[in-house]
Amino acid sequence: GDSVTQMEGPVTLSEEAFLTINCTYTATGYPSLFWYVQYPGEGLQLLLKATKADDKGSNKGFEATYRKETTSFHLEKGSVQVSDSAVYFCALRIGFKTIFGAGTRLFVKA
Amino acid sequence: DAGVTQSPTHLIKTRGQQVTLRCSPKSGHDTVSWYQQALGQGPQFIFQYYEEEERQRGNFPDRFSGHQFPNYSSELNVNALLLGDSALYLCASSLRDSNQPQHFGDGTRLSIL
Numbered sequence: 001g002d003s004v005t006q007m008e009g010p011v012t013l014s015e016e017a018f019l020t021i022n023c024t025y026t027a028t029g030y031p032s033l034f035w036y037v038q039y040p041g042e043g044l045q046l047l048l049k050a051t052k053a054d055d056k057g058s059n060k061g062f063e064a065t066y067r068k069e070t071t072s073f074h075l076e077k078g079s080v081q082v083s084d085s086a087v088y089f090c091a092l093r094i095g096f097k098t099i100f101g102a103g104t105r106l107f108v109k110a
Numbered sequence: 111d112a113g114v115t116q117s118p119t120h121l122i123k124t125r126g127q128q129v130t131l132r133c134s135p136k137s138g139h140d141t142v143s144w145y146q147q148a149l150g151q152g153p154q155f156i157f158q159y160y161e162e163e164e165r166q167r168g169n170f171p172d173r174f175s176g177h178q179f180p181n182y183s184s185e186l187n188v189n190a191l192l193l194g195d196s197a198l199y200l201c202a203s204s205l206r207d208s209n210q211p212q213h214f215g216d217g218t219r220l221s222i223l
Contacts, residue, residue: 044214089152096166098212100152
């Protein structure tokens, strides 16, 4: 069945470090791919999306590229800030259903 | 412009009881999806409502049912509650175009004793 696998956390980085959170998916058909973020005490928010192969989604310095050949959608940021500390969820949408990964908690130290 | 609102924020029930959770979508949205998020896990899709009908369902038993009203608000009903139903229940709204992003509410925390 359709599924999303993302790297386990927590991930702990120092401020200004490079971030990668790996995400791979299994899907029948052609899903849209998303990264959502949940900041402490807040609800889920869409961070970025890509709707077809080779699309790059970007927002707030974060980027992810839809790689059909490797079924991946890895999240990257060149220089993280303390304010980026949150839980990040990779997700795919196929039909009307959205499937989420288990989430990766990121801690950024000053 | 109000976002997605859910009520109540917290709820405590006992095994075997029934519960109803409510959701008002973001202004202008006509589609509502419900998710269950267990502690430390990602949200799991329960079902989606559009034009007052369930149009896709995840892998949840028939104890989970829903309804959408003409004003696009929605209810999630769970019968014969089990301990394993303890979770955060999230509502998300969107426009009918499936490529449009969903907007999430803050959820209802349901605890089963």
